[in-house]
Amino acid sequence: MKYNFNAIEAKWQKYWADNQTFKAENQSDKPKYYVLDMFPYPSGAGLHVGHPLGYIASDIYARYKRHQGFNVLHPMGYDSFGLPAEQYAILTGQHPADTTRVNIDGGHDKEGNYIDGYRRQLDQIGFSFDWSREVRTSDPSYYKWTQWIFIQLFNSWYNNDSDKAEDISTLETIFSAEGNTTVNAVCDENIEPFSAEDWKSFSSEKQQQILLQYRLTYLAETEVNWCPALGTVLANDEIVNGVSERGGHPVIRKKMTQWSMRISAYAERLLQGLDKIDWTDSLKESQRNWIGKSVGASVTFNILPNVTLSAVEGSHKIDVFTTRPDTIFGVSFMTLAPEHELVSQITTPEQKDEVEAYILATAKRSERDRMADVKTISGVFTGAYAEHPFTKEPIPVWIGDYVLAGYGTGAVMSVPCGDERDYAFAKHFNIPIPNIFEGVDISEEAFSDKAKTIIANSDFLNGLNYKKATKRAIYELEKIGQGEGKTNYRLRDAVFSRQRYWGEPFPVYYVNGLPQMIAAEHLPIKLPEVEKYLPTETGEPPLGNATVWAWDTEKNEVVSNSLIDNENVFPLELNTMPGWAGSSWYFNRYMDANNPDEFASKEALEYWQDVDLYIGGSEHATGHLLYSRFWQKFLFDKGVVPVDEYAKKLINQGMILGTSAFVIRVVPGLISKKGDVFLQKADKLPPIFISYDRELLTQNDEKGKLSYFTRDSKSEDIFELLENLSKEYKDYFTSEDKEKYDISFNFLHGIHVDVSFANASDELDTESFKNWMPDYKNSKFILNENGTFKVGRDVEKMSKSKYNVVNPDDIVADYGADSLRLYEMFLGPLEQYKPWNTAGITGVHSFLKKLWKLYADDNGLKVTDATPTKENLKTLHKTIKKVQEDIENFSFNTSVSTFMIAVNELTAQKCTSKEILEPLLVLISPYAPHIAEELWEQLGNSGSISTAPFPEFDASHLVESSKNYPISFNGKMRFTMELPLDMSKDAIEEAVLANEKTQEQLAGRTPKKVIVVPGKIVNIVG
RNA sequence: GCUGAAGUGGUGGAAUUGGUAGACACGUUGGACUUAAAAUCCAAUGGACAUUAGUCCGUGCGGGUUCAAGUCCCGCCUUCAGUACCA
Structure with a gap:
């Protein structure tokens, strides 16, 4: 029986899907636990190995909690509205809904390219997501409720006296009873005071205008960040260093009528709330600064x-x-x-x-x-x-x-x-x-x-x-x-309008320029079809291109613009909502994702309450993570959700960086004596590359930019080679050139190469490299002294242009999902930035092979009913203790090494005892679920390992009778001594002093002092 | 400038309250197996000196506390991230 990971992983992924193993129920006798990932934007580029890091960590935790007897909610979905799909639509004319669907579900795009799709990429890593609860923010059945929340905000004002949002009708009641002078509200500045009589005498329009100044979402002429290149308004956190975060286009200030969110009403509560949630200090600090x-x-x-x-x-x-x-x-x-x-x-x-x-x-x-x-x-x-x-x-x-x-x-x-x-x-x-x-x-x-x-x-x-x-x-x-x-x-109200197509439409139409909400029962208001996804010629947002985009107040439906009469049929809002609208409440929707009648049922919200663990990137510190807290507090005020902070604990996973590989290209040239004039004719020769570890005396030009070397003993052979080459390529340097210039030199230039061409020893696969691009077909390589060609390495963000992107699909195909999961965890602490290097994966992969061999060899299963030895039990319980502590501290990297140690020890002990090997599988299953399921089944268990109880730690197996004491002299450890643990301090001192090595160390001196820490160390001073 | 995090072998990283620095891997070197390669297995691997025994030096730098410091204290340096003329 061999460890055939591809077959095993496919088998169990199918099993989980067929049996809905990870479907969470909204009612259970078990305690609940909600593990959430920040849902991804499904881009056309697909996943690289950096993306699943947080998902793997949260999946381990979710699986661990299942073993502990919790009813675990672990959902996944897509933040599928966004700019890239829209820009792709502008470029290709494809509907963003279509490209988004292909990016998620896979399929052929318009050009016939096959896109794998996020879903399949995620599935093959073996996540325990409950896919029955999937949400997509661009799905009308989802954004129906985003629109609904918007209406709730519109119909609310913030009462500073009760310190919460209240229905706008309570404000109207106050106005008609006392006017506005007694109202303590968060509202626009410079509102004219009026009496109850004034209020009653105002026209309906005037009343609406006044109310707009109090609503939690309001229309106002504001100075906005306008990005001409993108044709849209940007929020402050979408601008980095004065240019747009996406695309780096310039941004100018401009006055426009825009929807705004009165987040400033919640400034104090957003600040206070930070004290009761377990988020990282740096993230809380960012939010505190932002609130200012x-x-x-x-x-x-x-x-x-x-x-x-x-x-x-x-x-x-x-x-x-x-x-x-x-x-x-x-x-x-x-x-x-x-x-x-x-x-x-x-x-x-x-x-x-x-x-x-x-x-x-x-x-x-x-x-x-x-x-x-x-x-x-x-x-x-x-x-x-x-x-x-x-x-x-x-x-x-x-x-x-x-x-x-x-x-x-x-x-x-x-x-x-x-x-x-x-x-x-x-x-x-x-x-x-x-x-x-x-x-x-x-x-x-x-x-x-x-x-x-x-x-x-x-x-x-x-x-x-x-x-x-x-x-x-x-x-x-x-x-x-x-x-x-x-x-x-410092916190400003947030602009909520975007001049884009691919976002949630507002449930708003205009009567005499005043916004009116469409009644909730008519939602969703679906995005209209448009010819072009660009702004109109008159500068209106893309929805201005729609021909069927008017609201009929009698039929209560969207009708053709030609029917607008401003009596019964009115124009609809042309802006759409920003990217953060859909992501500000999705965690609540997962609790009851398919409910057509409610945002989520009361029972589901009461049962799940809040997110127990939220894992995601720190780049959302002052965007998503602040806006979503604001909406949650608002929904709490309205009695829609039961808690006002939605995530108890939040962890930021660090980014996985790429380990780029580059080769050094040598470009022969001539240089004047002063070093100020260069002549290069790179195109006359085939490309020449030199091994990275080749020792050369390089110099820089005056500006310190060009690196080059001239002829000396170390580079003699290179110059010879080039001279031979130049005989083949006749017009290399003319004699005229050689007269004008004095010194011949070689200019060095680093070129990124695809990381897959370099192995763990940094050697380049020169054949693959030559076939990579036509330009490199005839490349010449200057090898090092050992006859190999080495690449240089650099750690930087994964990006296509650096050819350092590693696709998880390739890793899964070559080593399996379990290896990928283990390796991503093994790389280092979850929260840290760390480089990916595919070469290192052989370590965890061979660990899995060793694990397999512990259970089975060529003759089949070798697990027996043998009584475990003391060593076996010690190894197992030591591992249980450490792994449990590690998971609870989110120290996943150290538990992987603990598994390696356990397997190394049990292999050395030749352990075959089922009593040891069975619980070991449960320990490993959150990390490497496929191999654990397979061996679990081989051991004769039926059903999934995923709900098997987590092994109980028994401290009695770790009780030692003796300790190998380090004996140090003036703080320096010299030797160790095995002594019983129940030995008294004095007896230890006596035994140590009696040891001949001690006498050797003392060389006749009398110790001034002997420090004995029982169970720890002995230190002799003197 | 401010805030937060971090500096440990060739590399990724371990070291729970101060108590054997470098676990576990990668890489490297040597060996076994093989016609060969891959795979697998074994051994060595912080540096310097030393035939061995062993000695000295070593956790960014400089001080300090302590029997004992990667860990605590004081003063710096560097890197990364966020934020910035916030009154």
Whole structure:
């Protein structure tokens, strides 16, 4: 009986599918456990070996929990809306729904290429997913509920008093009873106050407009990140370094009417919630920074009337936010962002030219320039003065681009003695720097240490520390009506509209420009067919191309645009939802994925509650993982879901990097004596490559870019070879060339080659390489001293252009899924970034072969009913203990080595005992399920191993009677000594000192001290 | 700059509360088997010195605490990730 992994794996994958082994039930006497992976976007490129890493880890955990008697929910699905399918559609005209389906289910694309499909790729790795619960975000039966949630958000407002979302009808009730002055809501700024009578007298349209300012999703003209190349709006987290994350296109600011999500309403709860979930510290920290809470005060400064101003109203005020109200007496100037709306109103005629020039200059600088250039201090005096709220002294008002329009109020009170930036600004423009700190020297730099602050020269704040002074300052500000305590958040509301085709359509139509929700019973509103997936010629989103995209309010269905009469038939929304809409609630849908009537049934939600373990990449820290927490909290407020944090524990798996291989190409050339002029004629010769380990004295050109070598003893043979070659290729270098240039040299150039051409010893398969591309057909190779040709190695992200992508299909075909699973875990800690190197897989593969041999040889099964020996039991129980601890600590790499040790030991012990070998299979089955199932069956068990109970650890088998003590001298281990464990400290000391090796080490000296730690170590000092 | 993580053989990585550094693999070298290769098996493998016994040095760098430090403390350096003129 041989270990025929291909047959075994196919057999058991079929068994699991046929028997629905991993189907989870929504009712069970067992305790529940929910293991979730971040669902993938099904791209046309398919999976590479880096993708399944997290899935393997979660699968091991899910299988382990099944062995422990849990009812495990372990689902999988696809985040199948997205930009790549749309861009592919624009390029090829294929419907994104079709290409997406092929990418998942496999099949032929329009060009006739066969695409394997995600599903088959996942299946062959042997995951224990419950496929009956699969979701696809682009499926109407799924996005029906995404649209439903959107309607719920539209019909809700956030009540700060109850600190939760409430139905919009409660707000309308308040409005008609008391007006809006008593309402404590999260809403747009600058809403006009009105009374109950006012409300009742407003037209329906006016009422709708007002309500829109309170709804949790609302339509507003916002400044958005517009990407002209993609023809769409991007969220902040879709922009990296000022360019679009996808494609790297430039992004500009533009005003547009867009749907927004009032996530800012949940800022505090999103922050507080982090304390009760077990996510990694770095991820929580990212979210905290993103939310950006700062506690302080808002302070109002009045602008002093200036007789030279044309509009002398004297009513101009500057609102600022500060975290240091305690330093208010240190204010010596104020700074506004150049974009601040007050700038034009308060600037004096004398300063006008200068200010306008500065604003123009700032506007020209891109956001990027402004960010990159932190050192340069610039600003202009507006000529205006504000009045200090307490001292009534005039304070000059400046503008400066270090103040950002987008944060706080876009204006700051500048306290140069307490803030580095204010300090630098004051120094640069010779503004006074009053010192308001007791016993602190501020002649060189600002003092910003809150903890050591004692306020001075500050009237009623004198002698107070930071905490007390802050409290007092706020109290005094409130007393005079010029400020109050305030908490500021960096978190902005999220733009929710995208000008794309391949996303969820909004369930929204427009009456007189006002958005109306389509009633939930008419959902889903399906994506219309369009001729082209590009924006329309008039600049409307792709849905503007649809001809059947209007809502008939009588028939309650989507009808032809030609029927729009704005009485019964109205235009539908042309934007679609962003990528994060569908992924913000999918974990709830898995609980009851096929429910046509509800988002998920109450019973299912009550039973499964939340995700116990969530595994995915850390790149979603401030995107998906924040938005989904927001939606969950909202759904919790609405009573739809039973918990307000959906994932108890979250682990980020690290990325698997590719180990690229490259060859060094030698390009012969000529060089002038000064080394500044080169002549190369690479195309005249066949390509020449040199083994990577060939020792050469290389030099760099002036810029340090080109690496080359000239003739010396080490490169003599290379030059000879090239000269011989050049005889064959006559027009290599002409005699004229040789006159012009002085030195002949060889230029070295690294070229990535397909990783499959290089073996574990870094040797290149030169024949495969030659056949790889026509250009390399006649390649010549310069070998090393051992007569082999070696490639260089580099660790970098897997990408097609580096030819370092490894397809799991190939690994599964060559070594089997169990080997792939074990090897991915064996590579290193789950959360770490680590390089993939296919060569190393032979280690785990031969481990599986050894495991197999423990159970069966050429004559068949060799497991017996023999009574296990003490050693056998010790090995087994040691393994149970370690593996259990490892799984619970997500230290999967170390359990793989534990298995190797166990199998090595049992092989050495010639163990054939079923009592040992049967439980060993259960231990291994989460990691290598196929081989475990097969041997489990061979041992005479019927049914799947997947629900066999996890072996019980029995400590009694590990009890030792003696210990091999390390005996060290001054901390250095010299030899070991076997001593009974029940020996007393004194007896150990005596025995060790009596040992002749001890005397040898001491060489006559008397030990000063002997440290004996029973069961651990003996250390002799002296 | 700030926040978080990490620096251990030729490589991936072990080392649970301070207690035998380098487990387990890969690679390398030598050997067995084979006509040969692959596969498999055996042995060696941190570095230096030493015929052996053994000695010295070794966990990014410099200090410190301790009988004992990869692990704890202080001060640096480097790499990766996130974030940034956040008032």
